[in-house]
Amino acid sequence: MTRTTRLAPVYPNAGITRPTTAIAARCLAILLALLWLVLAAGDTAAQTLYLSPDVPADPDGIFLLPWDIVRHDAGAAAPYSSVLAVPGDPAVTAIHRMDRAGHWLFAIGAASDLAGSLGGPAEARDVVRYSAGTFNRFFCGGLVPLASGFVPAGTRIDAVYLDGGDAGALIVSFDTPTPLAGIGLVSPSALVRYEPSGAGGCSGWTAVGIELDVAVVATGFVPASANVTGADRIGGDLWLLALDVPGDLAPLDATAPPTFLPGHIIYYDPVSGDFGLFEDLQLSGVPGWQISDQVDALSCGGNPGAIDPATTPLRLRKSGASVLFDWSPGGCSAGAENYGIYEGEIATLRSGVYDYTRIDCDDAGADAMELVSPAAFDSYYVVVPYSSCGDEGSYGASFDYASGTLERPVSAAGRCAAAQTLSVCP
Ligand SMILES: [Ca+2]
Ligand SMILES: [Ca+2]
Numbered sequence: 001m002t003r004t005t006r007l008a009p010v011y012p013n014a015g016i017t018r019p020t021t022a023i024a025a026r027c028l029a030i031l032l033a034l035l036w037l038v039l040a041a042g043d044t045a046a047q048t049l050y051l052s053p054d055v056p057a058d059p060d061g062i063f064l065l066p067w068d069i070v071r072h073d074a075g076a077a078a079p080y081s082s083v084l085a086v087p088g089d090p091a092v093t094a095i096h097r098m099d100r101a102g103h104w105l106f107a108i109g110a111a112s113d114l115a116g117s118l119g120g121p122a123e124a125r126d127v128v129r130y131s132a133g134t135f136n137r138f139f140c141g142g143l144v145p146l147a148s149g150f151v152p153a154g155t156r157i158d159a160v161y162l163d164g165g166d167a168g169a170l171i172v173s174f175d176t177p178t179p180l181a182g183i184g185l186v187s188p189s190a191l192v193r194y195e196p197s198g199a200g201g202c203s204g205w206t207a208v209g210i211e212l213d214v215a216v217v218a219t220g221f222v223p224a225s226a227n228v229t230g231a232d233r234i235g236g237d238l239w240l241l242a243l244d245v246p247g248d249l250a251p252l253d254a255t256a257p258p259t260f261l262p263g264h265i266i267y268y269d270p271v272s273g274d275f276g277l278f279e280d281l282q283l284s285g286v287p288g289w290q291i292s293d294q295v296d297a298l299s300c301g302g303n304p305g306a307i308d309p310a311t312t313p314l315r316l317r318k319s320g321a322s323v324l325f326d327w328s329p330g331g332c333s334a335g336a337e338n339y340g341i342y343e344g345e346i347a348t349l350r351s352g353v354y355d356y357t358r359i360d361c362d363d364a365g366a367d368a369m370e371l372v373s374p375a376a377f378d379s380y381y382v383v384v385p386y387s388s389c390g391d392e393g394s395y396g397a398s399f400d401y402a403s404g405t406l407e408r409p410v411s412a413a414g415r416c417a418a419a420q421t422l423s424v425c426p
């Protein structure tokens with residue numbers, strides 16, 4: 001079973017609280033109970049990942065090329081589609097979908113000016129930003145000062161993501177053991193954290209340490225020579241990883257380690273120390289992902305962000321015994337791919353406690369509109385955006401003169417997503 005949507009997440013938020021008059025009726029309670037049964041039975045949204053193959057791949061009657069950024073929708077009739085073909089046809093070795101819609105980071109396997117799209121060639125130790133039609137170098141490994149994490153020629157970046165939103169830290173992996181000043185020899189199985197140095201430009205980064213080394217946390221299961229070829233993170237929780245070699249990963253049951261193969265997207269949970277299967281691309285499409293093809297680049301759909309009540313008001317309208325919710329879609333982040341509706345009791349809120357729980361975890365039809373049966377008490381509602389990888393965003397902020405502005409807590413009673421990422425709007 002994949003850890004995917006089932007355990008995971010629904011997220012972010014929009015926080016708007018609106019009291020609605022309770023429609024007290026026993027039949028409503030029954031309706032609500034039925035609704036819960038439906039939710040429990042499978043109100044989960046499809047999971048979306050982005051990836052790139054290392055060689056031309058044909059997992060489902062569509063040729064995916066090494067310079068394609070490919071969207072994968074688990075369970076869809078046509079699960080694979082190319083969303084961006086990088087000009088000049090370089091092998092794309094790392095991708096990250098940014099929070100700003102239509103923006104990407106990527107790395108390439110060999111120097112290229114992207115068919116003239118860049119002023120000069122980007123190197124394999126660089127990260128390029130695609131900004132809705134234009135390309136710029138975002139990270140220049142060969143221009144970062146020596147003491148700040150200069151990347152030597154010959155090293156390729158083979159995994160990348162941002163931590164903390166589009167202006168956050170840059171996390172990269174290399175394809176070969178690479179010495180970095182102040183850190184030492186960085187293994188291909190490791191992720192390195194670069195913080196913005198404040199100097200600006202593509203050289204304005206400082207390497208501050210190892211974010212994760214898979215060969216270290218999975219000692220005995222992952223050989224030190226293993227290479228992380230794709231990575232992203234869900235909240236402060238799971239890492240999603242692709243590796244270049246088949247292998248066994250630290251299991252729940254040490255006597256029966258799960259086997260990782262090409263096409264398997266795995267997760268690592270730093271709290272439990274467990275590895276597991278997040279997505280099995282071999283089972284997606286006909287004939288499915290082939291064992292001869294590597295997942296060379298991997299990204300979730302961005303941080304879910306927040307819904308700003310000032311610009312995206314939540315409206316509730318009575319519709320028979322139900323309430324029709326509608327809100328303006330598109331929180332501040334491209335990662336707001338779905339929404340959860342949470343319901344709490346006003347009487348409890350008066351005592352300073354948020355008791356909201358999920359009542360709807362899928363914006364069916366992706367129309368920013370849902371018909372919901374309200375509880376039989378005076379209630380309030382919060383809409384929280386979440387990403388397709390199972391990451392909730394903000395539940396909105398509250399304000400009082402004693403505490404100032406505070407992020408509302410995640411639901412303690414039941415959530416649409418297991419993890420939460422709070423990020424600055426791009
Ligand atoms: Ca890669
Ligand atoms: Ca690597």
Ligand SMILES: [Ca+2]
Pocket residue numbers: 362363364365366367368369370
């Ligand atoms: Ca809907």
